[in-house]
Amino acid sequence: MKITLPAVRRDTRAALMRLLAGVALIVGIVAGPGLYGCATAAGRLAPSLQHVSGSANVRVVLAFPPQAFHESQLSSYGVFAGRHGTTVFLLDVPANRLHDLAGIYWVTKIEPLKPSG
Numbered sequence: 001m002k003i004t005l006p007a008v009r010r011d012t013r014a015a016l017m018r019l020l021a022g023v024a025l026i027v028g029i030v031a032g033p034g035l036y037g038c039a040t041a042a043g044r045l046a047p048s049l050q051h052v053s054g055s056a057n058v059r060v061v062l063a064f065p066p067q068a069f070h071e072s073q074l075s076s077y078g079v080f081a082g083r084h085g086t087t088v089f090l091l092d093v094p095a096n097r098l099h100d101l102a103g104i105y106w107v108t109k110i111e112p113l114k115p116s117g
Contacts, residue, residue: 037105045102046111052095057081057113060088062106070106077101089113 042050049056060074066088071080077100078093091113093101102110 033105034103037103037107040105041099041102044107044109045098046109048112049098049110052098055092055094056098057089057091058093058098058101059111059113060090060101061108061111062086062088063108064106073104074101 049058055078058078062070063086065086066074066083071083071088074080074088074090077097078090081089081091083089086108090101098110101107
């Protein structure tokens with residue numbers, strides 16, 4: 001007995017390609033910002049913080065004034081010490097979390113917090 005495939009197989013292939021393109025687009029939208037953040041994290045972290053040991057006090061510069069959401073997210077990396085304009089101040093950020101902090105795609109740069117005085 002010979003089995004033949006229906007003639008609509010060609011139409012199914014086009015539909016499958018559209019479905020796969022849609023899935024790829026959704027994956028790009030969901031995973032894209034995180035992948036971009038990881039790929040560009042080294043450029044956001046000041047050279048003096050690249051190989052720090054212990055913990056560091058830092059200024060996290062954003063391209064926009066931070067909202068409560070951003071402050072909440074950033075405070076999970078260190079002690080929230082305030083903000084001024086587009087800068088958030090974090091204290092006692094562990095060295096192993098600095099690269100993770102730089103991986104947040106909406107962070108513009110991370111600099112060491114200079115002691116006042």
